[in-house]
Amino acid sequence: MTAEKNDSNAVALQEATRAEVEATTDIRQFVTFIVGDEVFAVDMAPVQEIIRVPEVVKVPLAPRTLDGLANLRGKVLPIISLRRIFGFDERVADDASRAVVIDQGRQPLGFVVDRVVSVVGVDPRHIEGTAAISSTVNTELVSGLLKDVGGYPMIMVLDFGKLIANEFADIAVKAGNHTEIATQAAARPDAQQDKINDELHLVNFEVADQEYAIVIDDVQEIVQVPELIVHVPHSESHVLGVMTLRNRLLPLVSLRRMFGLPTREADENSRIVVVSLGTASVGVVMDSVNEVLRVARTDVDAMPAMLSKEGNLSDISQICRLDSGKRLVSILSVGNMFRHTAIKEALATVDNMADQDAQQGTAVSAKRSDDDRSDDEEQVVVFVLGKEEFGVPIDSVQEIVRVAEAMTRVPKAPPAVEGVINLRGAVLPVMDLRRRLGLEQIARSDRQRIMVFLIDGVRTGFIVDSVVEVLKVHKTTIEPAPHLSGEQSMLLARMANLEKQKRMVQLLDPSYLIEKQELQALAQLAAA
Structure with missing residues (x-):
């Protein structure tokens, strides 16, 4: 009996050990962080890295939750404010703030959090569903709850897949499709150029x-x-x-x-x-x-x-x-x-x-050598709006002129039209590019210029803060811009990421500057 009892105890011990090993194998790792007064967690699997909050380039026509675009080792990284997504009060990033880079196989995104607490291993027995709080809390973006982990009685696990789909639906477009769009935009024949030889x-x-x-x-x-x-x-x-x-x-x-x-x-x-x-x-x-x-x-x-x-x-x-x-x-x-x-x-x-x-x-x-005229480079005119640099293909620019001291206002003109000027005997409708891109308006200055484009046969001028330079950009530095919104993805489909110069130039496609319904009104304005 004693031998049988000892054998039984040994079997029980083995089963207990096996169960402990299996439980240990199922341990899941989470990154816990604080936003506002709330503690959140994210499964470690999609977390690519955690970095200090970088300097960003602001992007027009992007969702308001986007802080801007940053350079992460030669790749463009959108930086997103979780505070803004959750409707919390704005707060300037400090030394404790971090960007949690989430990569779900499409476009990596950096989410700004107030503070990263720790990386914790969690026993599955401490993970619960959201049913217990669904009646009092909107659990649409919450995939689960961590109970009694890291000194906190309860931590909400964010579902970044749903969060990205809700806030940045356009980012859900696969990178292959996005690249195709950008390639088409770059390769689009420009049949609108002025061929006048005189x-x-x-x-x-x-x-x-x-x-x-x-x-x-x-x-x-x-x-x-x-x-x-x-x-x-x-x-x-x-x-x-x-x-x-x-x-x-x-x-x-x-x-x-x-x-x-x-x-x-x-x-x-x-x-x-x-x-x-x-x-x-x-x-x-x-x-x-x-x-x-x-x-x-x-x-x-x-x-x-x-x-x-x-x-x-x-x-x-x-x-x-x-x-x-x-x-x-x-x-x-x-x-x-x-x-x-x-x-x-x-x-x-x-x-x-x-x-x-x-x-x-x-x-x-x-x-x-003739490298300067190589097919591996694009020549762009770089201009500034605020602190950000933008570029357009040099062949798309008809001319660049000073802003006239007085522009003639035209009744019933499209809202974005500032007025018209006389350009060598022809009427030129002039629009403010800041207004077109939803940026804050500024007072007129001597540095501002009007960039003239020919869009679907209509010559139109756009006011920019200043024209900086004509720049040759190697095609290896040009990549598709993150797909942040439908309008932005067409107008600003590409970006020159000049890492060595610590510059990002957003490449603008002038053919999308004017809405189709506005072209007819502008054509009539120019013909008046």
Whole structure:
């Protein structure tokens, strides 16, 4: 009997041990966190990581619960406020705040919480359904309850799948479909471009209060003056030095010094216009870049022979007459500029640096090649609204002009239309892009510009806060923007994630700027 009793005890012990092991195997891990005065939990499985709340880029036309978009190791991450979703009071993120990154196989999302408490292992016996509280609490977003876990009598387990479906239904679209939409938007043939051959397309800039222009085909891009310019010893005074532009050396010259004008330190308005002739490229520093103009060739005259000079002063090849001749703009010949001793000196400086680097065995390559015109890059005009940067394909921009001091208001015009202006004898309807994107209105300023697009045959201007630069963006940095809403996904389908520059440029498709029902009204307005 004693042996049988011992065997029975041993079997009971084995079964108890097995049950304990099985119970331990079923332990589930949860991340617990606090939002407002409530404690919540989420199953560990969809939690990709937990990060400090990053800086974000605000997105127009997005749900109000979206704080913005952040860069997470080269990938775009939407950042969402759980406080806003739950209707809690707003609170500025502090050192304790965290973003819990949830990845359910579509678009990873970061949810801002006030504080992450801990990661806990929970015995299934401490997990209950929501039936006990369903009569008093809306349990639509709650998948279960944790009882007596982590020192809390009850913790609600959030169902992030339902939360995302409710708040961001458009994100539920699979990434493959989203990519297809963005690809179609990028590849859409632009049959709306103006093919008129009797116009010049010019980049207009200013130096020492004088206006100049360069034919846009000769302009590779327009960039901001960098913080670091490498000055070259014993170089001519008009050679400012060299800068790095996408892993190549770009020589810089000052147009002020080339023309013998007083020198001036670069400021926030200064820009570098990168011009090219064949395989050679040079950055020319201007006081400011003002507009992109379309000018009738009948308004352009050749430089009078008696004023045209040989050598370093022959850069101006034509004179453009605007505003009935009240405004004269000098058109610079890039071909003549490249014969200027200043340009030759700058190109020679870069060649010498490249030769020295090669002799020393360094990896710096300063060869000027046709890479700038590679099919792997897109050229976009970058403009600003508030603190955010946006871009449009350069081919979609008809021109960029100053905001007129007075716009004519038109009765019964579409609500978004600010008014109309006379643009070289044609009526141009003008809309405020801030209003179109649901952004806060601001007072007019000298930095604002009107960007003119041709949309379904209707030429329309949109006011932006300022035009920053013309930028070449490598296609590897362009990705589909998170699918946040139907309107946003069409208008802002793509994003240039320039990680090294710590910049995100939201790429806008101008063809979606005007609602279909507004086009007819605008066409009638333009024809009036």
